[in-house]
Amino acid sequence: MSRVLRKLDIMHCPWILITRTQLKMASNSCKVLAFGAGAVLTIFVVERVKKWKTATQVGKKIQRKRQQCKAARANVEEVLRECGMTCDQAKTIVALPYMELQRQLQNGSLTALQVLHAYQIMALEATDRLNCVTEFLPEAEAIAQSLDKLDKKNGPLHGIPVSLKESFELAGNDSSAGLGHWLEDYKSQDAVIIQVLKDLGAVPFVRTNVPQTMMLSETNNPIFGRTLNPVDLSRVPGGSTGGEAALIGAGASVLGFGSDVGGSIRQPSHCCGCYGLKPTLERMSRKGHISLAKGQTLISGAVGPMSRDFDGILESLKHCLSDLHFALDPQVAPLKFNDSIFSSTQPLRVGFYDYDGYCRAVPACERAVLIAKDTLERLGHTLVAFTPPHVRDAIPDLYIKTITGDRGEQYMSQLRKDIVVPEIAKLTFPHTLPRWLLWLLSWIVQAAAKDPQVGRALRAPLGLRGVNDWFQHAVQLQQFKDEFLASWRELKLDAVICPVSATVALPHSETVNVINTFSYAMLYNILNYPAGSMPVTKVTSDDVSNMAKYPNTTFGNKCVIKCMQGTEGLPVNVQVVGLPYQEELVLRVMSELDKGLRAEQDG
Numbered sequence: 001m002s003r004v005l006r007k008l009d010i011m012h013c014p015w016i017l018i019t020r021t022q023l024k025m026a027s028n029s030c031k032v033l034a035f036g037a038g039a040v041l042t043i044f045v046v047e048r049v050k051k052w053k054t055a056t057q058v059g060k061k062i063q064r065k066r067q068q069c070k071a072a073r074a075n076v077e078e079v080l081r082e083c084g085m086t087c088d089q090a091k092t093i094v095a096l097p098y099m100e101l102q103r104q105l106q107n108g109s110l111t112a113l114q115v116l117h118a119y120q121i122m123a124l125e126a127t128d129r130l131n132c133v134t135e136f137l138p139e140a141e142a143i144a145q146s147l148d149k150l151d152k153k154n155g156p157l158h159g160i161p162v163s164l165k166e167s168f169e170l171a172g173n174d175s176s177a178g179l180g181h182w183l184e185d186y187k188s189q190d191a192v193i194i195q196v197l198k199d200l201g202a203v204p205f206v207r208t209n210v211p212q213t214m215m216l217s218e219t220n221n222p223i224f225g226r227t228l229n230p231v232d233l234s235r236v237p238g239g240s241t242g243g244e245a246a247l248i249g250a251g252a253s254v255l256g257f258g259s260d261v262g263g264s265i266r267q268p269s270h271c272c273g274c275y276g277l278k279p280t281l282e283r284m285s286r287k288g289h290i291s292l293a294k295g296q297t298l299i300s301g302a303v304g305p306m307s308r309d310f311d312g313i314l315e316s317l318k319h320c321l322s323d324l325h326f327a328l329d330p331q332v333a334p335l336k337f338n339d340s341i342f343s344s345t346q347p348l349r350v351g352f353y354d355y356d357g358y359c360r361a362v363p364a365c366e367r368a369v370l371i372a373k374d375t376l377e378r379l380g381h382t383l384v385a386f387t388p389p390h391v392r393d394a395i396p397d398l399y400i401k402t403i404t405g406d407r408g409e410q411y412m413s414q415l416r417k418d419i420v421v422p423e424i425a426k427l428t429f430p431h432t433l434p435r436w437l438l439w440l441l442s443w444i445v446q447a448a449a450k451d452p453q454v455g456r457a458l459r460a461p462l463g464l465r466g467v468n469d470w471f472q473h474a475v476q477l478q479q480f481k482d483e484f485l486a487s488w489r490e491l492k493l494d495a496v497i498c499p500v501s502a503t504v505a506l507p508h509s510e511t512v513n514v515i516n517t518f519s520y521a522m523l524y525n526i527l528n529y530p531a532g533s534m535p536v537t538k539v540t541s542d543d544v545s546n547m548a549k550y551p552n553t554t555f556g557n558k559c560v561i562k563c564m565q566g567t568e569g570l571p572v573n574v575q576v577v578g579l580p581y582q583e584e585l586v587l588r589v590m591s592e593l594d595k596g597l598r599a600e601q602d603g
């Protein structure tokens with residue numbers, strides 16, 4: 001019978017043949033589909049479980065850290081209750097300018113403990129409002145007490161309270177860079193710069209908040225949360241040294257230390273109206289400052305001071321360039337502070353620009369440069385218009401390409417083990433895609449945003465495929481440095497002034513949408529030139545209405561226009577730049593400009 005049927009099938013009933021084949025194929029397809037769906041589901045479930053496990057483990061570490069920080073804060077509050085210092089007394093001490101505070105600590109009118117308590121009181125108040133302090137350092141009390149017991153003063157920073165970005169290693173503590181899974185990795189010794197500061201008599205008293213990975217110009221992470229701008233809570237304090245800037249801007253720290261690989265000292269200083277200095281990389285030790293990009297040595301993060309007044313950064317740099325510093329880290333150029341450069345009265349040739357050719361600065365930032373230019377001119381210096389060469393190419397092809405040279409793998413490998421904040425998820429999203437898809441996306445985004453720069457920035461990491469490419473890239477970077485120096489030398493410049501950033505402080509979560517606005521700071525990370533950031537003016541209502549003239553063709557421009565609404569009163573800094581190892585000259589220009597601006601304000 002079956003033989004008959006088979007015959008019928010083949011010879012006389014083709015429809016039966018079709019149906020059977022189809023049935024067989026269908027059943028095979030079903031099996032393949034079921035297998036595929038099962039595999040996808042299994043991968044999905046495994047991934048979810050992994051994510052859940054990560055979130056649980058990291059979440060527990062975060063909870064433990066928060067408890068520790070809470071306990072440390074409670075101890076400080078207890079001591080402060082017992083010491084009986086009133087808020088008004090604290091305010092009087094904290095209001096002292098840096099030099100006066102230093103003088104009173106040196107002559108004994110104030111004790112280290114009094115000053116510490118005053119700053120702790122103000123830091124508690126500031127962090128309740130701004131969430132800028134990650135932890136109060138319990139050892140500060142003992143350090144201040146032991147300083148007060150000494151017969152003679154323990155160095156030029158005797159009793160000066162210092163706040164520290166969370167990314168500086170502290171013996172017995174962890175440094176997370178805002179990554180939960182980096183918690184509980186206790187460090188064996190203090191970062192070199194902290195050892196140096198302690199040797200000079202400073203009292204580290206708090207650590208301050210950073211964005212997750214420290215590669216963001218705002219400050220938010222899953223451990224400590226978001227830091228707010230002291231002038232406008234709806235805005236960012238900048239980043240990555242955002243906690244420092246917020247604390248200093250709120251008047252609750254006189255001196256702090258941060259790091260800068262893309263503007264992280266200068267841009268937060270600009271957002272919060274502080275003074276900051278990014279020195280040449282080799283001028284201040286980076287030993288014991290954590291980084292997620294250790295193997296990337298073409299553009300590295302510099303360590304530098306931030307302060308409420310100019311003298312804070314001047315004095316700290318001057319004294320930190322010490323024999324101990326050079327002995328602890330022989331990578332640091334053994335160059336003591338050169339007072340003859342700083343104190344020289346020789347007129348200078350200072351270049352200036354308000355547009356870097358990459359991203360148009362908003363009117364307030366342009367105006368700040370013009371104010372600085374006029375002031376320096378009145379002081380007898382020659383101001384020369386300067387056009388920084390090839391910034392349009394340098395930002396995507398040198399800065400972004402270098403920072404993401406491994407297609408962001410060093411960052412991604414850490415973020416995969418963590419709870420990720422939305423801003424970092426957005427910034428790193430391109431690095432989760434396969435090369436071809438990123439390439440395609442870059443063109444789609446470029447078309448949608450009507451902005452070739454965005455597309456170019458997204459494609460930048462795709463250009464590097466191996467060691468040979470990396471070597472070629474290093475050569476291009478050096479060529480750019482040479483060309484830039486040639487343009488500088490052609491005009492016989494001593495220093496340059498320009499915007500710190502294309503905008504003033506942005507609303508929270510917007511920084512990722514306008515990464516191009518940070519080009520002004522990034523340029524000097526590529527070049528490794530020392531650069532300071534100092535307050536010059538505040539946004540006026542005219543600046544806000546002049547935004548009507550700001551270009552509005554691209555998505556980024558439109559975003560800037562929206563973000564600049566309601567910015568009246570926000571601080572505006574300028575950047576002062578010098579050639580490598582010319583920190584003293586940069587500080588001289590900053591000092592003269594600062595004094596000149598004050599004189600103009602006073603009369």
Ligand SMILES: CCCCCC/C=C\CCCCCCCC(=O)NCCO
Nearest residue numbers: 214215216259260261262263264301411
């Ligand atoms: C997280 C992955 C990296 C993506 C890189 C995207 C490119 C540019 C964004 C840069 C934003 C700059 C933020 C400032 C970084 C800084 O200076 N950090 C200090 C570290 O010591």
